[in-house]
Amino acid sequence: MKKNVLIVHAHPEPTSLTHQLVQVTRQTLEKGGHQVSSSDLYGMHWKAVFDEHDFPARLNRRRLSFIEESGHAYSTGQQTADVTAEQEKLLAADALILQFPLWWFGMPAILKGWVDRVFAYGLAYGYKGEGNRYRYGDGGLKGKRALLSVIVGGPAEDYGPRGINGPLEELLFPITHGMLFFAGMEVLPTHAVYGSGRMTEAAVEEAKEGWRTRLERLFEDAPIPFRPQNGGDYPDRHMLANHVASGQSGLRAHIEAPRT
Ligand SMILES: Cc1cc2nc3c(=O)[nH]c(=O)nc-3n(C[C@H](O)[C@H](O)[C@H](O)COP(=O)(O)O)c2cc1C
Numbered sequence: 001m002k003k004n005v006l007i008v009h010a011h012p013e014p015t016s017l018t019h020q021l022v023q024v025t026r027q028t029l030e031k032g033g034h035q036v037s038s039s040d041l042y043g044m045h046w047k048a049v050f051d052e053h054d055f056p057a058r059l060n061r062r063r064l065s066f067i068e069e070s071g072h073a074y075s076t077g078q079q080t081a082d083v084t085a086e087q088e089k090l091l092a093a094d095a096l097i098l099q100f101p102l103w104w105f106g107m108p109a110i111l112k113g114w115v116d117r118v119f120a121y122g123l124a125y126g127y128k129g130e131g132n133r134y135r136y137g138d139g140g141l142k143g144k145r146a147l148l149s150v151i152v153g154g155p156a157e158d159y160g161p162r163g164i165n166g167p168l169e170e171l172l173f174p175i176t177h178g179m180l181f182f183a184g185m186e187v188l189p190t191h192a193v194y195g196s197g198r199m200t201e202a203a204v205e206e207a208k209e210g211w212r213t214r215l216e217r218l219f220e221d222a223p224i225p226f227r228p229q230n231g232g233d234y235p236d237r238h239m240l241a242n243h244v245a246s247g248q249s250g251l252r253a254h255i256e257a258p259r260t
Contacts (some may be wrong), residue, residue, distance in 0.1 A: 048113030137228030139184030
């Protein structure tokens with residue numbers, strides 16, 4: 001079935017591997033009959049910094065409270081035009097793909113600034129003005145899929161189960177779980193291309209082919225089984241019940257173990 005996909009990407013160099021893979025995304029999805037929109041954050045000179053200029057019509061001029069002003073601006077239609085346009089693209093999408101080079105074990109600042117500014121109170125958090133009632137699997141972006149496509153300078157071994165940098169999926173937990181699942185989206189396992197600094201032409205072709213294959217299953221692959229806040233595992237909405245993931249702590253406790 002035809003779906004709508006938004007690609008948000010962040011690399012300053014138009015010939016970079018990131019941009020080449022963005023092209024693959026667009027071509028593959030369009031070939032599959034999907035409708036694709038995109039936001040080239042460097043190309044559009046996206047304002048990365050979330051600050052007082054995001055609130056032209058302030059509730060409180062004396063002291064800037066981001067959450068209050070965000071909720072007010074969102075609910076009264078007084079956000080800046082660039083933020084409104086991105087929210088419209090996001091709300092129209094069935095899937096969101098974030099494509100970016102790994103910079104200091106996270107996303108480039110310009111992409112973090114897209115999340116900071118676009119994920120408004122009332123939309124991605126504080127849904128329906130109800131604080132934390134709707135989060136982690138529930139919220140304004142529920143029903144959408146999300147997928148990270150990360151271009152990584154270091155080799156795969158550095159990011160393996162015992163690799164020196166730590167496993168990539170764990171390093172990206174604040175994005176997959178803390179931003180995307182938080183806002184209600186189903187998040188697919190991350191797609192990474194490693195060793196991006198020195199790739200032969202053949203390796204680039206292989207990376208493109210791997211990404212094409214992955215994209216073909218965008219609407220079929222199983223998401224990461226993060227535990228939803230409102231599914232019973234967190235009776236007080238804050239902590240795991242004692243009988244859930246007993247004896248476990250840390251990030252992994254928030255992912256359901258595969259059924260055996
Ligand atoms: C500011 C900056 C931070 C980086 N941080 C990391 C990092 O944490 N881990 C890593 O493996 N590579 C890191 N790299 C290397 C990039 O991931 C690599 O240059 C990028 O994936 C190359 O992709 P491209 O061909 O699309 O530019 C960093 C590069 C820059 C410029």
